[in-house]
Amino acid sequence: MPKKVKKKKNNQIKVSLIMPSYNKFPLNLMSLYSLENQTFNLDEMEVIFIDDASTDDTSTIPENNNFSFHFKYIRKEENQGRAKVRNAGILAAQGELIIFLDAEMLADPRLVENHWLHHQQKDNLIITGAMHYKAVYSFIFPEFNRKQIRDIQTLTTRMKRFSRRLNIYESRRKNDAPFELITKEDIQQQSYNNLVIEKRFFAVEVVENFGNDLEGFQFPWMAFLTGNVSLRKDLLDKAGLFNEKFVGYGYEDWELGYRLYKAGGIYCASDKVTSYHQEHPISYNKWHEATKNFYLFTQLHPEIEVLIMGLEIARITDLLTMNAILKEYKSLEQVYPNQFSTFKADFYSLLQTVALFLKIDLKHKGILNATGIEISEKTHKEISEIKQLGDYNHLVTIFEKLISS
Numbered sequence: 001m002p003k004k005v006k007k008k009k010n011n012q013i014k015v016s017l018i019m020p021s022y023n024k025f026p027l028n029l030m031s032l033y034s035l036e037n038q039t040f041n042l043d044e045m046e047v048i049f050i051d052d053a054s055t056d057d058t059s060t061i062p063e064n065n066n067f068s069f070h071f072k073y074i075r076k077e078e079n080q081g082r083a084k085v086r087n088a089g090i091l092a093a094q095g096e097l098i099i100f101l102d103a104e105m106l107a108d109p110r111l112v113e114n115h116w117l118h119h120q121q122k123d124n125l126i127i128t129g130a131m132h133y134k135a136v137y138s139f140i141f142p143e144f145n146r147k148q149i150r151d152i153q154t155l156t157t158r159m160k161r162f163s164r165r166l167n168i169y170e171s172r173r174k175n176d177a178p179f180e181l182i183t184k185e186d187i188q189q190q191s192y193n194n195l196v197i198e199k200r201f202f203a204v205e206v207v208e209n210f211g212n213d214l215e216g217f218q219f220p221w222m223a224f225l226t227g228n229v230s231l232r233k234d235l236l237d238k239a240g241l242f243n244e245k246f247v248g249y250g251y252e253d254w255e256l257g258y259r260l261y262k263a264g265g266i267y268c269a270s271d272k273v274t275s276y277h278q279e280h281p282i283s284y285n286k287w288h289e290a291t292k293n294f295y296l297f298t299q300l301h302p303e304i305e306v307l308i309m310g311l312e313i314a315r316i317t318d319l320l321t322m323n324a325i326l327k328e329y330k331s332l333e334q335v336y337p338n339q340f341s342t343f344k345a346d347f348y349s350l351l352q353t354v355a356l357f358l359k360i361d362l363k364h365k366g367i368l369n370a371t372g373i374e375i376s377e378k379t380h381k382e383i384s385e386i387k388q389l390g391d392y393n394h395l396v397t398i399f400e401k402l403i404s405s
Contacts, residue, residue, distance in 0.1 A: 012044065013044060013045065013046050013070065013094040013095045014041075014044040014045065014095050014096060014097060014116070015040065015044065015045040015046070015095045015096075015097045015098075015099060015112055015115070015116060016045070016046050016048055016089075016093035016094060016095035016097070016098055016099070016233075017035065017045065017046070017047045017048065017099045017100075017101050017112070018048050018050070018086060018089035018090065018093065018098060018099070018100050018101070019031070019032075019047060019048065019049045019050070019089075019101050019102070019103050020050045020052055020082060020085040020086055020089065020102075020103065021049065021050065021051055021052065021054060021058055021103035022051075022052040022053070022054055022079065022103075023054045023055060023056045023058070024054070024056075024058065024103040024104050024280075025054065025056040025057045025058040025060075025061070026057070026139065026178060026180070027103065027104040027138065027139065027278045027280060028049075028058060028061070028103040028104065029061055029065070030106060030138055030182065030184075030187060030278065031101070031102075031103055031104060031105055031106055031107065031278070032047065032049070032061070032065070032067060032071075033184045033187045033188075034105075034106045034107045034108075034187050035047055035067075035069060035107055035112075036067060036068050036069065037107075037109045037187065037188060038069075038107070038109055038110075038111065038112045038113065039109050039110050039112075039113045040112040040113040040116060042068050042069040042070075043070075045069055045070065045095070045112055046069065046070035046071070046072060046093070046094060046095060047067070047069055047070065047071050047072070048072045048074065048089045048092050048093060049061070049071065049072065049073050049074070049103075050074045050076065050085040050086075050088055050089050051073065051074065051075045051076065052076050052079050052080055052081070052085045053075075053076045053077055053078050053079040053080070059075065061073070072092055074088055074089070074092065076088075081244075081246070081247055081248065082226075082242075082246070082249075082252055082253075083242035083243060083244045083245075083246045083247075083252040084242075084244050086100065086226065086241075086242050087241045087242050087244065090233075090236065090241055093233065095233065096232060096233055096234075097115065097116060097119055097230060097231075097232055097233070098230060098231055098232070098233050098236060099111075099112065099115055099228075099229070099230040100226040100227075100228070100229050100230070101227070101228055101275065102226065102227040102228070102277070104277060104278040104280060105227060105228060105275040105276065105277060105278070106136060106138070106187065106192060106275060106276040106278060107274075107275050108273075108274035108275065108276075109190070110272070110273075110274075111129065111228075111273050111274060111275060114270070114272040114273045115127055115129075115230040115273050118230070118268070118270060118272075118273070119230065119231075119232060122266065123232070124232075124235055124264050124265055124266050125231070125232075125265075125266050125268060126223070126224060126229065126230070126231045126235070126257075126260060126265045126266065126267045126268070127229065127230045127231070127268055127269075127270050127273060128223045128224065128225055128228065128229045128230075128267065128268070128269050128270070128273075129228035129229070129269075129270055129271075129272075129273035129274060129275055130203065130223075130225035130227040130228040130229060130275070131203040131204075131206065131207050131212075131223055131225070131269035131270075132203075132204075132207065132269065132270070132271040132274065133199060133201035133203060133204060133277065134196055134199075134274065134275070134276045134277065135196065135197050135198075135199045135276065135277045135278075135279050136192055136193075136195050136196045136197070136276040136277070136278055136279065137151065137152050137155060137181055137195045137197065137278075137279050138180075138181055138182045138192065138195070138278040138279075139178040139179060139180055139181055139182075139278070139280075140152060140166075140169055140175070140178065140179040140181060141178050141179075141280060141281050142175050142176055142177070142178075143281035144281065148279065151197055152166065152181070152195075153166065155194065155195045155196075155197065156181070156195070158194040158195075159191060159194045161186075161191070162181060162194065162195065165179075165180070165181055166181075181195065182195065192276070196276060197279075202319060203222075203223070203225070203269070205319055205320070206222070206223075206269075206319070207269050209320060212268055212269045212270060212271070213268055213269075214267055214268065214269065216323075216327075217323060218305065218323050218326040218327055218330070219305070219309065219322075219323065219326070220261055220267040221254055221257035221258040221260065221261045221265075221267070222254060222257070223257070223267040223268075223269060224253050224254060224256065224257025224260065224267070225253060226253045227275065227277065228273065228275040230273070231260065231265065235260060235263065235264070235265055236260075238263045238264075239256065239259040239260045239262070239263040239265070240256075240259060241256075242255075242256050243255055243256065243300065245296060245300075246293050246296060247289075247293075248286070248289035248290075248292070248293065249286040249289040249290050249293070250286065250289060250290030250293045250294065251290065251293040251294050251296070251297045252293065254297065255296075255297050255300060255301070258297075258301055258306065287361075288361055291313070291358040291359055291361065292359050294309070294310065294313060294355065294358060294359075295355050295356065295358060295359035298310070298352070298355045302352075304326070304329060304347075304348060304351070305326055307348070307351035307352060307354075307355060308322060308325060308326050308329070308351060309322070310351060310354040310355045310358060311325065311351070311354065311398065313358060314354055314357065314358055316354070316398070316401070316402070317398060321394055321398075324394040325394045325395050325398050328391065328392045328393075328394055328395040329347075329395055331391065331392070332344075332386070332392055332395065339382075340382045340385070340386060342376060342378045342379045342382060343379055343382040343383060343386065343399070346375060346379050346399075347395075347399055347402075350399070350402045350403070354402075375403055383396060383399065383400070
């Protein structure tokens with residue numbers, strides 16, 4: 001289907017927001033409403049909305065709405081997936097600044113302006129708002145579990161309008177469609193803030209330990225979370241588009257984030273570019289898709305810093321320990337580039353096997369046997385020597401854990 005473009009004054013577009021959507025109605029409509037409240041000049045921003053063959057009411061959005069910003073609607077007749085539809089958005093973008101925003105994100109009024117202001121300070125910045133994760137209940141879905149309903153019951157006591165709507169919901173005998181807790185007016189007034197719930201997200205731990213500048217964090221590309229992230233288009237041109245080999249859920253964002261990092265991207269988290277994830281039912285069958293995509297990530301970039309991520313994904317270790325392991329490995333390489341070669345080679349093989357085990361959904365047992373290698377006397381000798389150095393405890397510990405699993 002051809003693009004539907006809302007034509008406005010012939011001003012120069014400075015910012016392009018790219019919003020892919022697949023069956024996210026009516027959450028996506030609320031997200032678009034929130035973008036009408038931006039303090040940034042709406043004549044200088046465009047929203048490129050890519051409908052990835054949705055089967056819900058998403059296609060009615062351009063017909064029933066007259067947004068106050070430049071709006072490009074692109075409809076895909078066959079589902080193409082996250083990488084391809086974002087690439088379609090990039091190719092259609094006119095702005096010098098690109099903001100990726102998920103279709104179920106409510107945008108704070110200063111989101112676009114603050115993204116823009118960050119990028120006036122330094123070149124090559126990649127600003128992520130998703131590291132400061134916030135969640136909000138905007139609709140009640142019939143698939144919500146008991147805890148989610150209890151959360152909503154607690155939150156709606158904060159404002160009478162919300163408690164009244166909950167009473168209406170609960171008085172119905174059958175609720176087989178999403179029930180509207182918030183309206184366009186609530187978005188304009190920002191009263192949805194009363195329905196915000198605290199949720200723990202891995203990125204919170206990163207910011208708590210390494211700050212917004214991510215100083216000391218060995219995996220900065222993990223901040224490339226396309227729910228809410230911005231960068232200049234020229235940096236994107238330098239690193240390339242999303243890799244369309246990624247199909248299904250996961251890791252197409254971090255793979256591009258890794259290339260952006262290699263191209264000189266500087267990652268920063270910011271609590272000034274706030275967005276709110278509208279809670280919805282979660283599919284738990286995406287784990288295998290994600291692990292297959294992680295394996296593809298390791299095949300495209302078979303570097304130690306990518307492979308080490310498998311340790312946390314497989315729950316062999318935690319995020320902070322994984323960070324310490326990579327930091328120690330880099331130090332070992334830098335300080336002793338011509339020593340401990342068998343240890344390094346064996347460690348690399350073990351990490352490759354972890355990635356493979358994730359792909360085929362096996363427990364991380366028998367890793368050593370699966371590598372087809374034997375830990376030689378030379379490796380054991382090198383382990384003893386590394387231990388005596390005293391600076392590589394996390395690295396030695398994880399190596400011994402892998403060979404004994």
